[in-house]
Amino acid sequence: MPKGHELSGLVKWSDRDDWRDLLDEVFDHHFGPSFDAYGIDFDKLEELIGETDMNSLWSCAFEDFLTRPLSDEDERTVIDDYLKRRGWKETPSTRRYMEALRDSVFSLHEVSGIVAGQSMLARDLLLGGDPVEVTEHAATRMLKDGDRIGGRIVEVSGRHRLAGGVVVFGPAAADEVLGTIGAEMKRLGDEISGQAVSSGEDLGGMDPRQIGETIYLMDAAPEFTAIWLDHRLKGRLEKVPPPRFNSDGEELLFHTMSYPLTAGVSEDAIRGRLDALPDLRGEDEFVWNWIDGEDEGRDLASGKLPQVRDGRLHMELEDGTPVLASIELTPGVLLLSANSKLRADRAKIMLKSALKGMIGQPLVQIHTYEELVRP
Structure with missing residues (x-):
């Protein structure tokens, strides 16, 4: 977390159990592709780009998290949760700023009319429209007319201001944003516009094309991060070629098998059978x-850590124990995941023997490594 962060109370709230998984997921979407592509981690990235840019990227990812609903079934954001329970601790202006952040989108802006230490004009290059005057103190001392910045512009009490996550895109990076993200925005905008015309739906005077473009931007912030990082890192680091094999030298083919539980079989009965298998380590109550059967550890294990070494993908527990497959018990379904055909076949035999009569025939999905990591 950057020092002196304006949203420090909200940052602490985000570390609660209810929100930790979503926070980790959003940060992985922002940084994971670059970490995988260049074989680096957060410490190495900060060493390469410096603390200032690292803090800016951190803020970009965190602000993206602030806009995300908890789940498909629960549309609350962490801001909704925080303001309901701890909003009384914040000033009215901070509460309004949080609400504006919650409803914002990340976009690419061209700045002009800079008055150092006071304000600037910003024109949205993706959504279009007229430039807006933005009250901004720090950034206006470093930016120059014509710079293109990625960030969120929010309106609070009638004034526009920049959110904390702001990065400058060089000419090539900005062109890539306009060419890739811009094209996908247009595609979705055209699609929704066509649907509105076909259905005759009354949108209250709103432009259906701009609705579609805005919807696309709501989920696009990680794409900006990936483009910015790629342009900063390429030339300084060689990309790590994607792994082709797992740790046993088998071709990577990610199998996910969904087994329906037989009618009348309880989750407790499934857990009891799986807990009794000597080659399974429980990660938590449901995973x-x-x-490897030669490992004799039976303690509760922590999460898996994927690593690429010598062109091979290694899945290991934090204690270094190799993981051959994972099993997750969800309501009514048992999920088996393995990263090669041979491992999947062996795991299927193990489950068929251990859970005979308790599970049905699985639905099988198979993906390559490239398909799984594709943005």
């Missing part, structure tokens, strides 16, 4: 990792 087991299938490990």
Whole structure:
């Protein structure tokens, strides 16, 4: 977390159990592709780009998290949750700023009319429209007319201001944003516009094309991060070629098998059978990792850590134990995941024997590594 962060109370709230998984997921979407492509981590990235830019990217990712609903079934954002329970601790202006952030989108802006330490004009290059005057103190001392910045512009009490996550895009990076994200925005805008015309739906005077473009931007912030990082890192680091094999030298083919539970079979009965298997380690109450039978550890294991070494993908527990497959018990369905055909076949035999009569025939999905990591 950057020092002196304006949203410090909200940052602390985000570390609660209810929100930790979503926060980790959003940060992984922002940084994971670059970490995988260049074989780096957060510490190495900060070493390469410096603390200032690292803090800016952190803020970009965190502000993206602030806009995300908890789940498909629960549309609350962490801002909704925080303001309901702890909003009384914040000033009215900070509460309004949080609400504006919650409803914002990340976009690419061209700045002009800079008055150092006071304000600037910003024109949205993706959504279009006239430039707006933005009250901004720090950034206006470093930017120059014509710079293109990625960030969120929010309106609070009738004034526009920049959110904390702001990065400058060089000419090539900005052109890539306009060419890739801009094209996808247009595609979705055209699609929704066509649907509105076909259905005759009354949108209250709103432009259906701009609605579609805005909807696209609501989820696009990680794409900006990936483009910015790629242009900063390429030339300084060689990209790591995607792995082709797992740790046993088998071709990577990610199998996910969904087994329906047989009618009348309880989750407790499934858990009891899986807990009794000597080659399974429980990660939590509903997740087991299938490990090498030579490993005798039976303690509760922490999460899996994927690593690429010598062109091979290694899935290991934090203690270094290799993971051959993972099993997750969800309501009514048992999920088996393995990263090669041979491992999947072996795991299927293990489950068929251990859970005979308790699970049905699985639905199988198979993906390559490239398909899984594709943005």
